[in-house]
Amino acid sequence: MSGTEGGGRLDVLGLTFPEVTAALRPRRHEVKPLRTVYRALLRGQAPPDTARLPGPPCRVRYEEALAADVLPIVRRIEDGELTKFVQRTHDELEIESVVVPMPRTHGLWRTLCVSSQVGCARGCTFCETAQLGLLRNLTPGEIVGQVVAAQRDFQQGIRNVVFMGMGEPLDNFEHVIQAIRVMMDPSGLSLAGERITISTVGRVAGIRRLAQLGWRRLNLAVSLNAPNDEIRSQIMPNNRREPMAALRDALLAYPLRNCQFFMLEYVLIPGVNDAREHAFEVAEYLRPLKCMLNVIPYNPRRDSPWPAPTEEAVEQFLAWAREAGQGCKRRVTKGRDQMAACGQLGNRALARHR
Numbered sequence: 001m002s003g004t005e006g007g008g009r010l011d012v013l014g015l016t017f018p019e020v021t022a023a024l025r026p027r028r029h030e031v032k033p034l035r036t037v038y039r040a041l042l043r044g045q046a047p048p049d050t051a052r053l054p055g056p057p058c059r060v061r062y063e064e065a066l067a068a069d070v071l072p073i074v075r076r077i078e079d080g081e082l083t084k085f086v087q088r089t090h091d092e093l094e095i096e097s098v099v100v101p102m103p104r105t106h107g108l109w110r111t112l113c114v115s116s117q118v119g120c121a122r123g124c125t126f127c128e129t130a131q132l133g134l135l136r137n138l139t140p141g142e143i144v145g146q147v148v149a150a151q152r153d154f155q156q157g158i159r160n161v162v163f164m165g166m167g168e169p170l171d172n173f174e175h176v177i178q179a180i181r182v183m184m185d186p187s188g189l190s191l192a193g194e195r196i197t198i199s200t201v202g203r204v205a206g207i208r209r210l211a212q213l214g215w216r217r218l219n220l221a222v223s224l225n226a227p228n229d230e231i232r233s234q235i236m237p238n239n240r241r242e243p244m245a246a247l248r249d250a251l252l253a254y255p256l257r258n259c260q261f262f263m264l265e266y267v268l269i270p271g272v273n274d275a276r277e278h279a280f281e282v283a284e285y286l287r288p289l290k291c292m293l294n295v296i297p298y299n300p301r302r303d304s305p306w307p308a309p310t311e312e313a314v315e316q317f318l319a320w321a322r323e324a325g326q327g328c329k330r331r332v333t334k335g336r337d338q339m340a341a342c343g344q345l346g347n348r349a350l351a352r353h354r
């Protein structure tokens with residue numbers, strides 16, 4: 001990865017510190033101040049004191065090279081506790097990310113839900129992003145740039161990153177993995193693998209490639225949403241190519257660490273996958289896996305053929321799943337009014353662009 005933009009400037013947000021030093025080749029005494037500048041940029045801190053860099057011509061060269069290109073937030077939308085950011089790319093597309101507060105005993109953590117693509121090619125029928133189709137993959141710098149922009153806005157309060165925004169991350173494998181390398185770099189954001197989650201529709205080859213990386217701290221979530229292939233293929237076209245048995249085989253081969261489990265997401269859609277027999281069928285399918293079922297009440301997309309489920313229906317489904325022996329929890333619905341909830345990212349302006 002060259003990591004340079006036209007004119008020789010580095011796409012510094014898409015590079016680890018060793019890659020930055022490989023590109024700039026600082027002398028030994030220049031490495032430390034360069035790292036200070038890099039760390040400040042990645043953490044969204046106040047403009048670093050570039051005066052601490054060695055004098056000209058190095059300083060000029062590094063200042064130019066490290067001028068991080070964080071895409072501007074063009075809209076900041078709040079819905080209760082949730083904040084949605086919209087950033088505009090150089091080719092006039094928009095990237096959406098969402099900050100979700102997570103109250104903890106000792107203060108407040110924030111999770112950032114990032115996008116990996118503009119639009120998505122997977123076509124899940126319940127998802128707003130799917131209505132756009134795929135416009136393009138995001139670069140590593142554009143992915144990391146969502147974290148940096150949120151860090152700036154919230155003054156460094158981002159503790160977790162989840163790839164649950166627009167796009168299927170394993171369809172943009174190389175860039176997502178490079179972005180995670182940058183996020184984990186101790187010289188920069190220094191996020192632990194446990195604080196990063198990739199959520200996939202169930203791309204089997206991608207899950208196997210991920211397993212080969214041996215990053216056992218990284219979390220993996222899978223969007224299941226159905227008790228059997230018949231229903232899953234109706235709402236998730238990808239299932240016709242990669243059915244549930246193949247998905248489970250890939251998960252069984254995935255190296256989990258001792259205390260780790262998969263998160264299996266289940267968007268509960270009235271009249272589609274919310275019956276008692278569905279809960280029991282899902283529990284049976286999941287029995288060989290170390291996993292938690294995360295039931296997500298459906299957040300209607302625009303022009304949705306289905307309503308949101310009632311509270312009673314959600315609680316009833318959870319009770320059935322527990323009766324069937326499946327560990328489960330529910331996701332609290334946030335951000336539905338501002339189309340910032342799970343499955344609701346993507347907007348009409350983007351659709352027109354397409």
Ligand code: SF4
Nearest residue numbers: 120122124127130167
């Ligand atoms: S649910 Fe995920 S994989 Fe499916 S269309 Fe939406 S963004 Fe793509």
